[in-house]
């Protein structure tokens with residue numbers, strides 16, 4: 001089994017990069033999306049996660065580590081995973097290290113998406129998502145074909161509660177405090193591949209592929 005990690009602040013384009021990399025055979029695992037699925041299904045995990053997520057703070061480490069353990073335990077040796085939004089804390093990174101060691105997973109790269117705060121605030125302010133299937137749009141950069149409706153299933157698009165401007169700032173603060181230190185953690189392992197993600201998505205994708213080919 002192989003894995004790469006997408007590391008970067010909220011709104012830096014992890015989801016968009018992941019979407020295009022799935023065309024290259026990667027299996028996209030977004031812990032945020034897994035948690036939103038649990039909320040939609042009304043599970044115990046979903047109930048515990050919902051209010052924390054709405055405030056822009058992290059859910060407990062053991063909750064996301066458990067979800068990642070389940071993914072790896074159900075995987076086959078030929079699979080290649082792309083982790084988006086995990087790990088986000090030092091403890092998660094250490095637990096992940098233990099897991100990949102036990103399960104023989106080869107972590108080949110950590111793509112670091114660099115993006116200025118102003119671009120992030122614009123992206124998240126205009127982001128709209130489908131409450132049914134999770135598809136992501138932007139009011140001006142990636143509009144749906146019919147205004148306000150999902151291209152996939154026609155559901156009415158909504159703004160994520162945690163994309164409200166005051167919550168975005170809280171998420172950026174949490175990222176700076178808890179997740180940014182992981183850059184050093186993975187730099188020491190020689191895995192960090194920095195990419196400028198403020199560029200148009202096609203260029204970001206091309207640069208990510210270049211970094212992965214190094």
Ligand code: AMP
Pocket residue numbers: 010030031032033035052053054056057058059060061064084085086087088089092162171
């Ligand atoms: P995302 O979709 O990646 O922006 O994640 C949305 C929210 O889910 C975050 O603001 C957190 O509340 C929660 N979340 C997602 N991944 C993690 C994680 N690895 N650790 C803790 N909380 C997470």
